[in-house]
Amino acid sequence: MSLYFEEESDIRLSIDCEKTAREVIDAALDYENFPYEAEVEILxxxxxxxxxLNREYRDIDRPTDVLSFPMISYDKAGDFSILESEEDCFNPETGEAVLGNIVISKEKVLAQAQEYGHSVLREYAFLIAHSMLHLMGYDHMEEEERLVMEAKQKEILEKLGISR
Incomplete structure:
Protein backbone atom coordinates (compact mmCIF):
# COMPACT_ATOMS: atom_id res chain seq x y z
CA MET A 1 0.00 0.00 0.00
CA SER A 2 1.27 3.44 -0.89
CA LEU A 3 0.23 6.35 1.28
CA TYR A 4 0.91 9.87 0.10
CA PHE A 5 0.64 11.86 3.30
CA GLU A 6 0.71 15.65 3.57
CA GLU A 7 0.10 17.87 6.54
CA GLU A 8 -0.46 21.61 6.41
CA SER A 9 -1.29 24.25 9.05
CA ASP A 10 0.36 24.77 12.40
CA ILE A 11 -2.27 22.76 14.28
CA ARG A 12 -0.87 19.51 15.63
CA LEU A 13 -2.67 16.39 16.76
CA SER A 14 -1.20 14.55 19.75
CA ILE A 15 -0.76 11.30 17.81
CA ASP A 16 1.46 9.87 15.09
CA CYS A 17 -0.89 10.80 12.24
CA GLU A 18 0.93 9.08 9.40
CA LYS A 19 1.44 5.81 11.30
CA THR A 20 -2.19 5.77 12.41
CA ALA A 21 -3.37 6.50 8.87
CA ARG A 22 -1.37 3.53 7.54
CA GLU A 23 -2.79 1.22 10.20
CA VAL A 24 -6.40 2.26 9.60
CA ILE A 25 -6.08 2.12 5.81
CA ASP A 26 -4.54 -1.35 5.99
CA ALA A 27 -7.27 -2.50 8.40
CA ALA A 28 -10.02 -1.14 6.13
CA LEU A 29 -8.52 -2.78 3.03
CA ASP A 30 -8.15 -6.10 4.89
CA TYR A 31 -11.66 -5.86 6.32
CA GLU A 32 -13.14 -5.37 2.85
CA ASN A 33 -10.84 -8.02 1.32
CA PHE A 34 -9.58 -5.51 -1.22
CA PRO A 35 -7.79 -7.75 -3.74
CA TYR A 36 -5.09 -5.35 -4.95
CA GLU A 37 -2.33 -3.21 -3.61
CA ALA A 38 -3.74 0.28 -3.16
CA GLU A 39 -2.70 3.90 -3.32
CA VAL A 40 -4.32 6.53 -1.07
CA GLU A 41 -3.55 10.21 -0.57
CA ILE A 42 -4.28 11.99 2.73
CA LEU A 43 -4.13 15.71 3.39
CA LEU A 53 -12.65 22.60 -0.92
CA ASN A 54 -16.26 22.15 0.18
CA ARG A 55 -17.22 25.36 -1.58
CA GLU A 56 -15.36 24.41 -4.76
CA TYR A 57 -16.39 20.76 -5.07
CA ARG A 58 -19.68 20.47 -3.16
CA ASP A 59 -21.20 23.98 -3.20
CA ILE A 60 -21.22 23.87 0.62
CA ASP A 61 -19.77 26.99 2.22
CA ARG A 62 -18.69 25.59 5.59
CA PRO A 63 -15.96 23.38 6.96
CA THR A 64 -16.61 19.68 7.44
CA ASP A 65 -14.54 17.11 9.30
CA VAL A 66 -13.56 15.03 6.29
CA LEU A 67 -13.87 14.92 2.52
CA SER A 68 -13.45 11.82 0.40
CA PHE A 69 -12.60 11.97 -3.28
CA PRO A 70 -12.96 8.44 -4.72
CA MET A 71 -11.16 7.77 -7.97
CA ILE A 72 -13.14 4.61 -8.78
CA SER A 73 -16.88 4.32 -9.46
CA TYR A 74 -18.32 1.04 -8.25
CA ASP A 75 -21.51 -0.58 -9.49
CA LYS A 76 -21.96 -2.01 -6.00
CA ALA A 77 -20.12 -0.98 -2.83
CA GLY A 78 -17.38 -3.41 -1.92
CA ASP A 79 -17.60 -5.26 -5.25
CA PHE A 80 -14.12 -4.91 -6.67
CA SER A 81 -14.66 -7.15 -9.71
CA ILE A 82 -15.13 -4.01 -11.84
CA LEU A 83 -11.41 -3.32 -11.44
CA GLU A 84 -10.51 -6.40 -13.48
CA SER A 85 -11.59 -4.62 -16.66
CA GLU A 86 -10.65 -1.06 -15.70
CA GLU A 87 -6.96 -0.58 -16.38
CA ASP A 88 -7.21 3.18 -15.82
CA CYS A 89 -7.94 2.51 -12.13
CA PHE A 90 -4.32 1.48 -11.64
CA ASN A 91 -1.16 3.53 -11.40
CA PRO A 92 0.87 2.38 -14.44
CA GLU A 93 4.15 2.86 -12.56
CA THR A 94 3.28 0.87 -9.43
CA GLY A 95 0.37 -1.33 -10.50
CA GLU A 96 -1.56 -0.18 -7.43
CA ALA A 97 -5.27 0.63 -7.53
CA VAL A 98 -5.64 4.39 -7.10
CA LEU A 99 -8.47 4.62 -4.55
CA GLY A 100 -8.54 8.38 -4.07
CA ASN A 101 -7.94 11.25 -1.70
CA ILE A 102 -8.94 11.94 1.90
CA VAL A 103 -8.88 15.46 3.36
CA ILE A 104 -9.26 15.89 7.12
CA SER A 105 -9.66 19.06 9.16
CA LYS A 106 -7.39 18.83 12.20
CA GLU A 107 -9.49 21.51 13.91
CA LYS A 108 -12.58 19.33 13.51
CA VAL A 109 -10.72 16.25 14.81
CA LEU A 110 -9.82 18.13 18.00
CA ALA A 111 -13.28 19.69 18.45
CA GLN A 112 -15.21 16.47 17.77
CA ALA A 113 -12.99 14.36 20.03
CA GLN A 114 -13.80 16.76 22.84
CA GLU A 115 -17.48 17.04 21.90
CA TYR A 116 -18.00 13.26 21.74
CA GLY A 117 -15.85 12.56 24.80
CA HIS A 118 -13.30 10.29 23.19
CA SER A 119 -9.64 10.48 22.24
CA VAL A 120 -8.08 12.34 19.35
CA LEU A 121 -6.80 8.96 18.16
CA ARG A 122 -10.33 7.53 18.03
CA GLU A 123 -11.76 10.53 16.15
CA TYR A 124 -8.92 10.62 13.64
CA ALA A 125 -9.03 6.85 13.04
CA PHE A 126 -12.82 6.96 12.68
CA LEU A 127 -12.62 9.64 9.98
CA ILE A 128 -10.07 7.63 8.01
CA ALA A 129 -12.11 4.40 8.31
CA HIS A 130 -15.21 6.34 7.20
CA SER A 131 -13.40 7.81 4.19
CA MET A 132 -11.83 4.50 3.22
CA LEU A 133 -15.31 3.01 2.98
CA HIS A 134 -16.29 5.89 0.68
CA LEU A 135 -13.21 5.18 -1.44
CA MET A 136 -14.42 1.57 -1.75
CA GLY A 137 -17.88 2.58 -2.93
CA TYR A 138 -19.92 2.87 0.27
CA ASP A 139 -22.21 5.79 1.04
CA HIS A 140 -24.68 6.84 3.71
CA MET A 141 -27.36 8.76 1.84
CA GLU A 142 -30.04 6.20 2.72
CA GLU A 143 -30.73 4.86 6.23
CA GLU A 144 -29.81 1.29 5.26
CA GLU A 145 -26.51 2.47 3.76
CA ARG A 146 -25.76 4.50 6.88
CA LEU A 147 -26.30 1.48 9.13
CA VAL A 148 -24.00 -0.66 6.97
CA MET A 149 -21.26 1.97 7.06
CA GLU A 150 -21.58 2.49 10.81
CA ALA A 151 -21.24 -1.23 11.49
CA LYS A 152 -18.22 -1.54 9.21
CA GLN A 153 -16.51 1.52 10.74
CA LYS A 154 -17.03 0.14 14.23
CA GLU A 155 -15.66 -3.29 13.29
CA ILE A 156 -12.58 -1.83 11.58
CA LEU A 157 -11.76 0.26 14.65
CA GLU A 158 -12.41 -2.67 17.00
CA LYS A 159 -9.93 -4.79 15.03
CA LEU A 160 -7.35 -2.10 15.78
CA GLY A 161 -8.35 -1.91 19.46
CA ILE A 162 -9.60 1.65 19.07
CA SER A 163 -12.86 2.32 20.86
CA ARG A 164 -14.79 5.20 22.35
Missing part, protein backbone atom coordinates in the same frame (compact mmCIF):
# COMPACT_ATOMS: atom_id res chain seq x y z
CA UNK A 44 -4.46 17.03 6.94
CA UNK A 45 -5.45 20.67 6.94
CA UNK A 46 -7.47 23.31 8.78
CA UNK A 47 -11.09 24.47 8.68
CA UNK A 48 -10.37 27.30 6.27
CA UNK A 49 -8.82 25.03 3.63
CA UNK A 50 -11.45 22.32 3.93
CA UNK A 51 -14.20 24.95 3.70
CA UNK A 52 -12.64 26.16 0.46
Missing amino acids: LTDNEAIQE
Whole structure:
Protein backbone atom coordinates (compact mmCIF):
# COMPACT_ATOMS: atom_id res chain seq x y z
CA MET A 1 0.00 0.00 0.00
CA SER A 2 1.27 3.44 -0.89
CA LEU A 3 0.23 6.35 1.28
CA TYR A 4 0.91 9.87 0.10
CA PHE A 5 0.64 11.86 3.30
CA GLU A 6 0.71 15.65 3.57
CA GLU A 7 0.10 17.87 6.54
CA GLU A 8 -0.46 21.61 6.41
CA SER A 9 -1.29 24.25 9.05
CA ASP A 10 0.36 24.77 12.40
CA ILE A 11 -2.27 22.76 14.28
CA ARG A 12 -0.87 19.51 15.63
CA LEU A 13 -2.67 16.39 16.76
CA SER A 14 -1.20 14.55 19.75
CA ILE A 15 -0.76 11.30 17.81
CA ASP A 16 1.46 9.87 15.09
CA CYS A 17 -0.89 10.80 12.24
CA GLU A 18 0.93 9.08 9.40
CA LYS A 19 1.44 5.81 11.30
CA THR A 20 -2.19 5.77 12.41
CA ALA A 21 -3.37 6.50 8.87
CA ARG A 22 -1.37 3.53 7.54
CA GLU A 23 -2.79 1.22 10.20
CA VAL A 24 -6.40 2.26 9.60
CA ILE A 25 -6.08 2.12 5.81
CA ASP A 26 -4.54 -1.35 5.99
CA ALA A 27 -7.27 -2.50 8.40
CA ALA A 28 -10.02 -1.14 6.13
CA LEU A 29 -8.52 -2.78 3.03
CA ASP A 30 -8.15 -6.10 4.89
CA TYR A 31 -11.66 -5.86 6.32
CA GLU A 32 -13.14 -5.37 2.85
CA ASN A 33 -10.84 -8.02 1.32
CA PHE A 34 -9.58 -5.51 -1.22
CA PRO A 35 -7.79 -7.75 -3.74
CA TYR A 36 -5.09 -5.35 -4.95
CA GLU A 37 -2.33 -3.21 -3.61
CA ALA A 38 -3.74 0.28 -3.16
CA GLU A 39 -2.70 3.90 -3.32
CA VAL A 40 -4.32 6.53 -1.07
CA GLU A 41 -3.55 10.21 -0.57
CA ILE A 42 -4.28 11.99 2.73
CA LEU A 43 -4.13 15.71 3.39
CA LEU A 44 -4.46 17.03 6.94
CA THR A 45 -5.45 20.67 6.94
CA ASP A 46 -7.47 23.31 8.78
CA ASN A 47 -11.09 24.47 8.68
CA GLU A 48 -10.37 27.30 6.27
CA ALA A 49 -8.82 25.03 3.63
CA ILE A 50 -11.45 22.32 3.93
CA GLN A 51 -14.20 24.95 3.70
CA GLU A 52 -12.64 26.16 0.46
CA LEU A 53 -12.65 22.60 -0.92
CA ASN A 54 -16.26 22.15 0.18
CA ARG A 55 -17.22 25.36 -1.58
CA GLU A 56 -15.36 24.41 -4.76
CA TYR A 57 -16.39 20.76 -5.07
CA ARG A 58 -19.68 20.47 -3.16
CA ASP A 59 -21.20 23.98 -3.20
CA ILE A 60 -21.22 23.87 0.62
CA ASP A 61 -19.77 26.99 2.22
CA ARG A 62 -18.69 25.59 5.59
CA PRO A 63 -15.96 23.38 6.96
CA THR A 64 -16.61 19.68 7.44
CA ASP A 65 -14.54 17.11 9.30
CA VAL A 66 -13.56 15.03 6.29
CA LEU A 67 -13.87 14.92 2.52
CA SER A 68 -13.45 11.82 0.40
CA PHE A 69 -12.60 11.97 -3.28
CA PRO A 70 -12.96 8.44 -4.72
CA MET A 71 -11.16 7.77 -7.97
CA ILE A 72 -13.14 4.61 -8.78
CA SER A 73 -16.88 4.32 -9.46
CA TYR A 74 -18.32 1.04 -8.25
CA ASP A 75 -21.51 -0.58 -9.49
CA LYS A 76 -21.96 -2.01 -6.00
CA ALA A 77 -20.12 -0.98 -2.83
CA GLY A 78 -17.38 -3.41 -1.92
CA ASP A 79 -17.60 -5.26 -5.25
CA PHE A 80 -14.12 -4.91 -6.67
CA SER A 81 -14.66 -7.15 -9.71
CA ILE A 82 -15.13 -4.01 -11.84
CA LEU A 83 -11.41 -3.32 -11.44
CA GLU A 84 -10.51 -6.40 -13.48
CA SER A 85 -11.59 -4.62 -16.66
CA GLU A 86 -10.65 -1.06 -15.70
CA GLU A 87 -6.96 -0.58 -16.38
CA ASP A 88 -7.21 3.18 -15.82
CA CYS A 89 -7.94 2.51 -12.13
CA PHE A 90 -4.32 1.48 -11.64
CA ASN A 91 -1.16 3.53 -11.40
CA PRO A 92 0.87 2.38 -14.44
CA GLU A 93 4.15 2.86 -12.56
CA THR A 94 3.28 0.87 -9.43
CA GLY A 95 0.37 -1.33 -10.50
CA GLU A 96 -1.56 -0.18 -7.43
CA ALA A 97 -5.27 0.63 -7.53
CA VAL A 98 -5.64 4.39 -7.10
CA LEU A 99 -8.47 4.62 -4.55
CA GLY A 100 -8.54 8.38 -4.07
CA ASN A 101 -7.94 11.25 -1.70
CA ILE A 102 -8.94 11.94 1.90
CA VAL A 103 -8.88 15.46 3.36
CA ILE A 104 -9.26 15.89 7.12
CA SER A 105 -9.66 19.06 9.16
CA LYS A 106 -7.39 18.83 12.20
CA GLU A 107 -9.49 21.51 13.91
CA LYS A 108 -12.58 19.33 13.51
CA VAL A 109 -10.72 16.25 14.81
CA LEU A 110 -9.82 18.13 18.00
CA ALA A 111 -13.28 19.69 18.45
CA GLN A 112 -15.21 16.47 17.77
CA ALA A 113 -12.99 14.36 20.03
CA GLN A 114 -13.80 16.76 22.84
CA GLU A 115 -17.48 17.04 21.90
CA TYR A 116 -18.00 13.26 21.74
CA GLY A 117 -15.85 12.56 24.80
CA HIS A 118 -13.30 10.29 23.19
CA SER A 119 -9.64 10.48 22.24
CA VAL A 120 -8.08 12.34 19.35
CA LEU A 121 -6.80 8.96 18.16
CA ARG A 122 -10.33 7.53 18.03
CA GLU A 123 -11.76 10.53 16.15
CA TYR A 124 -8.92 10.62 13.64
CA ALA A 125 -9.03 6.85 13.04
CA PHE A 126 -12.82 6.96 12.68
CA LEU A 127 -12.62 9.64 9.98
CA ILE A 128 -10.07 7.63 8.01
CA ALA A 129 -12.11 4.40 8.31
CA HIS A 130 -15.21 6.34 7.20
CA SER A 131 -13.40 7.81 4.19
CA MET A 132 -11.83 4.50 3.22
CA LEU A 133 -15.31 3.01 2.98
CA HIS A 134 -16.29 5.89 0.68
CA LEU A 135 -13.21 5.18 -1.44
CA MET A 136 -14.42 1.57 -1.75
CA GLY A 137 -17.88 2.58 -2.93
CA TYR A 138 -19.92 2.87 0.27
CA ASP A 139 -22.21 5.79 1.04
CA HIS A 140 -24.68 6.84 3.71
CA MET A 141 -27.36 8.76 1.84
CA GLU A 142 -30.04 6.20 2.72
CA GLU A 143 -30.73 4.86 6.23
CA GLU A 144 -29.81 1.29 5.26
CA GLU A 145 -26.51 2.47 3.76
CA ARG A 146 -25.76 4.50 6.88
CA LEU A 147 -26.30 1.48 9.13
CA VAL A 148 -24.00 -0.66 6.97
CA MET A 149 -21.26 1.97 7.06
CA GLU A 150 -21.58 2.49 10.81
CA ALA A 151 -21.24 -1.23 11.49
CA LYS A 152 -18.22 -1.54 9.21
CA GLN A 153 -16.51 1.52 10.74
CA LYS A 154 -17.03 0.14 14.23
CA GLU A 155 -15.66 -3.29 13.29
CA ILE A 156 -12.58 -1.83 11.58
CA LEU A 157 -11.76 0.26 14.65
CA GLU A 158 -12.41 -2.67 17.00
CA LYS A 159 -9.93 -4.79 15.03
CA LEU A 160 -7.35 -2.10 15.78
CA GLY A 161 -8.35 -1.91 19.46
CA ILE A 162 -9.60 1.65 19.07
CA SER A 163 -12.86 2.32 20.86
CA ARG A 164 -14.79 5.20 22.35
